[in-house]
Amino acid sequence: MRRRAKSAAWQRREVCAGGILCGKGMDMTDILIVEDNKELAEVLCDFLRAEGYIVSVADSGERAVSMYERYGAKLVILDIMLPGMDGFEVCRKIRDNDNTPVIIVSAKTEKEDKLNGLILGADDYIEKPYDIDILLAKISGIFKRRYQSDTIVCGSLKLDKVKETACMQDKELNLNSKEFALLLYLVENKGRAMSKETLFNKIWGFDSESEQQTLTVHIKWLREKLEDNPKEPKHIITVWGVGYRYEE
Numbered sequence: 001m002r003r004r005a006k007s008a009a010w011q012r013r014e015v016c017a018g019g020i021l022c023g024k025g026m027d028m029t030d031i032l033i034v035e036d037n038k039e040l041a042e043v044l045c046d047f048l049r050a051e052g053y054i055v056s057v058a059d060s061g062e063r064a065v066s067m068y069e070r071y072g073a074k075l076v077i078l079d080i081m082l083p084g085m086d087g088f089e090v091c092r093k094i095r096d097n098d099n100t101p102v103i104i105v106s107a108k109t110e111k112e113d114k115l116n117g118l119i120l121g122a123d124d125y126i127e128k129p130y131d132i133d134i135l136l137a138k139i140s141g142i143f144k145r146r147y148q149s150d151t152i153v154c155g156s157l158k159l160d161k162v163k164e165t166a167c168m169q170d171k172e173l174n175l176n177s178k179e180f181a182l183l184l185y186l187v188e189n190k191g192r193a194m195s196k197e198t199l200f201n202k203i204w205g206f207d208s209e210s211e212q213q214t215l216t217v218h219i220k221w222l223r224e225k226l227e228d229n230p231k232e233p234k235h236i237i238t239v240w241g242v243g244y245r246y247e248e
Contacts, residue, residue, distance in 0.1 A: 029056040031139070032073035034064040034090060035105075036082050044077070047132055048139075061085025065093050072192055073100060075142055077135075078122070080106040080113065088120060095121035098191060101142050105130060147188075154187050155248040157226075157235075173225045178203060182218055183226070186236065186246035193239040219244060 030053040035041040041057045048055045056071060058064035061082045068076070076094060080087035091102055104117045107128040114125045124138060152159040158167045164180045166173045175183065181203050186194065200215045223230040237245045 029067075029071050029073045030054045030075065030143075031056070032064065032068055032071075032076045033057045034061070034076065034078045034082065034087065036060060036079065044132075044135075047136065051136065051140075053139075059083075061087065061090045064090050068094065071198075072189060072194075074147060075139060076100060076102045077139075078102055078104050080104060080108050080117070088116060091117065091120045091122055101146065103135075103138065103142075105135070152184070152187060154190060154246075157187065157248075159184055159187060168226055175222075175225065179218055179222055179225075182215075183222055183246075186244065190246045190248060193242045193245045196243040199243060 031048055033041050033044055033048075033055060035044070035057065036059045038059065041059070045055050045057055056067055056073070058067050059082075062085050064076075064078075064082075065085070076090075078087045078090060082090070087104060087106065091104070094100055094102060099121075102122045104122045104125045105128060106113070106117075106125070109127050117125045123142070126135060126138070150160065150162045152161070156169045158170075159165075159180075161184065164175075164177060166175050166180060166183060182199065185199065185202055196212060196215055200210075200212050203218075204210050204214065219236060220230075223233050223236055226235055227233045235247055237247055239245050
């Protein structure tokens with residue numbers, strides 16, 4: 001994970017949907033912590049922020065699902081004993097939609113609990129109290145294996161993050177830098193509706209002097225290069241009232 005400069009905006013915590021965003025408000029979250037112990041959640045959040053991750057915290061299962069659906073996450077660290085919806089149900093709901101990595105961190109140490117979590121689709125199950133260095137190493141390993149490959153293949157589309165090139169059915173698409181960044185972000189979040197605000201802020205930045213119409217123009221250009229019929233796109237789908245979604 002590339003370390004980010006910790007600006008004032010980075011350090012600010014914003015309350016959202018009953019949880020805490022430890023980072024830029026509309027960026028997709030790197031890690032969603034689901035933990036009702038406020039002190040424990042804040043300590044873990046601080047360690048992860050120090051490693052350069054964008055972190056969100058939810059203190060209940062319902063809030064976790066709401067934040068996940070709204071902002072997404074590349075990894076979920078999930079407690080089991082939560083008020084209302086428990087962690088097993090949160091894990092089930094995440095798995096119903098996609099394969100985002102989930103690490104269960106819980107004081108429930110019975111074999112049946114561990115098996116239940118793993119059967120539901122958790123990638124790991126760590127007992128509390130845990131060694132923070134071990135947890136950080138596991139998180140780093142997941143990000144390296146899952147998100148730091150130089151090449152992404154999504155159906156017939158191949159993206160080279162080093163060369164910033166994209167090929168569809170082995171034909172290069174000749175994208176400019178913004179088009180590539182936009183397509184890459186959509187593909188990395190395939191199947192998830194991304195709001196126009198999130199996409200604009202991610203690609204052009206919060207302080208950009210460009211207008212959001214720029215996003216619409218770049219989507220049009222991408223469709224012209226990517227789709228067989230740009231007027232009836234099968235990959236970059238408009239989600240009315242929200243933004244766009246990439247489909248394989």
